[in-house]
Amino acid sequence: MGKYWNALRFGNAKTKRIIWSAIGLFLLLIAGTAFAAAGGGAVWALIAVFSLVMDIVLLQSVKFGEVELRRSTQKDSSRGGKRDAGKEEEPAKFGQISEITKEDIRQLLVHYRAKKEHVPVVIDSFPAENVRQSAAYLWKDRGYLQLLVLSARPKNIAVPLKKVTGLTCRRGEEINPSTEYEELRKPSVLNLAYQELLPTYTERQRAGGRKYYTKNLYVLAPGIELTNTSVRNLQKILPLPVSFEGLSDEGESPYYQEARWQKLLLMDKILTASEYREKISGILKEMSDRMPKAGFAADLERMVRERLVTREVAAYFLEYRKKQEKKK
Numbered sequence: 572m573g574k575y576w577n578a579l580r581f582g583n584a585k586t587k588r589i590i591w592s593a594i595g596l597f598l599l600l601i602a603g604t605a606f607a608a609a610g611g612g613a614v615w616a617l618i619a620v621f622s623l624v625m626d627i628v629l630l631q632s633v634k635f636g637e638v639e640l641r642r643s644t645q646k647d648s649s650r651g652g653k654r655d656a657g658k659e660e661e662p663a664k665f666g667q668i669s670e671i672t673k674e675d676i677r678q679l680l681v682h683y684r685a686k687k688e689h690v691p692v693v694i695d696s697f698p699a700e701n702v703r704q705s706a707a708y709l710w711k712d713r714g715y716l717q718l719l720v721l722s723a724r725p726k727n728i729a730v731p732l733k734k735v736t737g738l739t740c741r742r743g744e745e746i747n748p749s750t751e752y753e754e755l756r757k758p759s760v761l762n763l764a765y766q767e768l769l770p771t772y773t774e775r776q777r778a779g780g781r782k783y784y785t786k787n788l789y790v791l792a793p794g795i796e797l798t799n800t801s802v803r804n805l806q807k808i809l810p811l812p813v814s815f816e817g818l819s820d821e822g823e824s825p826y827y828q829e830a831r832w833q834k835l836l837l838m839d840k841i842l843t844a845s846e847y848r849e850k851i852s853g854i855l856k857e858m859s860d861r862m863p864k865a866g867f868a869a870d871l872e873r874m875v876r877e878r879l880v881t882r883e884v885a886a887y888f889l890e891y892r893k894k895q896e897k898k899k
Contacts, residue, residue: 597622665723668706669759676721676760683719683727686710690808692801693755693768694720695788700728704752706765711808718795721761736792738802738811740835743785748772770798771840787839789813799839806841813841826858827870830879851880859892867892 600622607616662682665671680689689710696703700720708719716735718728752769755762770786777783788796789805797805802813815832823831830851837847858867871888874880 662725664725667723668721668754668761669757671721671759671761673760679719679721679725680708683717684712685717685719686712688808689719690804691765691768692804693752693765693770693798694718694795694801695770695798696796697728697794699794702728704755706755706761706768709805709808716809730793730795734793735809735811737814738805738809739790739792739814739816740787740839741790741796742787742835743773744788745783745785746772748784768798768800768804771800787835789839799841802839802841824862824866824870826854826862827873830854830874831877834877834879851884855880855884855888856891859888859895864892864896 599618602618607613662679663675665675685708689708692707692709694702694705694707697718702720702722706721708721710717711732714732715729716732718730720726720728755765755769770788772784772786775783775785787799789799789802790796791805791809791811805811813832813836815828815835820828833842833847833850833854836842837844842850855871858870862870868889871880871885875882875885
């Protein structure tokens with residue numbers, strides 16, 4: 572009975588329809604038997620027999636692989652896994668992450684009851700949980716941010732949402748790309764699924780011509796460092812604004828700062844080009860309506876020099892400003 576209960580709770584739509592149909596037939600079986608015993612005739616007896624036969628057929632058609640996490644005999648023998656009767660099976664362990672298959676991932680998501688809205692992310696570092704440069708899935712459930720880390724020993728981490736207090740950009744961390752994400756770069760299912768979520772690197776040059784590389788990380792309190800390419804997926808689950816601590820200059824207007832930050836989000840693949848244009852247009856319109864004339868012109872020119880806007884866009888908003896002043 573436990574298997575059928577699990578199938579009803581965690582099975583796919585087809586499995587659940589079968590179980591509910593079986594329940595309906597069982598009730599019809601009871602009713603048919605009762606009416607036949609009370610002298611209802613052969614018709615009710617036939618209904619009872621038909622219900623019994625169909626119930627058996629339906630219950631035998633339930634595929635419990637859709638709702639139970641279980642390893643194949645081959646994996647159990649190769650990894651030495653044993654299943655104790657009456658105990659929930661532990662998730663599979665792997666020698667290295669390149670062994671993880673699509674079926675392994677599906678079973679892990681079922682085992683940890685991932686929500687349909689789960690998204691893939693790459694965790695650069697989460698020191699409190701000893702996680703480093705790992706593929707993961709993320710979703711929200713009952714007041715927690717859930718993380719399924721796809722490592723050699725997959726694990727589920729639940730972080731109370733009340734502790735997820737913000738998202739901060741940390742820029743320019745110097746690294747050696749050749750030593751990063753070595754496991755995730757090997758040909759595998761995870762490599763195919765997570766390649767686009769690996770960090771992007773910026774090549775820089777020191778005085779004297781020596782090259783070095785940096786990456787930008789986004790830190791989700793409490794200390795979960797995500798790759799820049801993962802933030803867009805994160806915001807589908809948690810639409811947090813990004814804080815750019817330490818990247819402000821007292822001489823900059825808040826409009827210029829906001830425009831510069833939006834450009835950083837575009838470069839880090841968090842905003843699309845159309846989203847960036849929409850954000851910038853809103854900033855420029857507010858500047859046109861509220862800033863003093865001298866400051867507006869100076870900021871607009873600076874934005875053109877910094878390639879935050881094109882010369883054509885600047886000209887449009889200069890003209891817009893003139894029209895607004897004439898109306899006043």
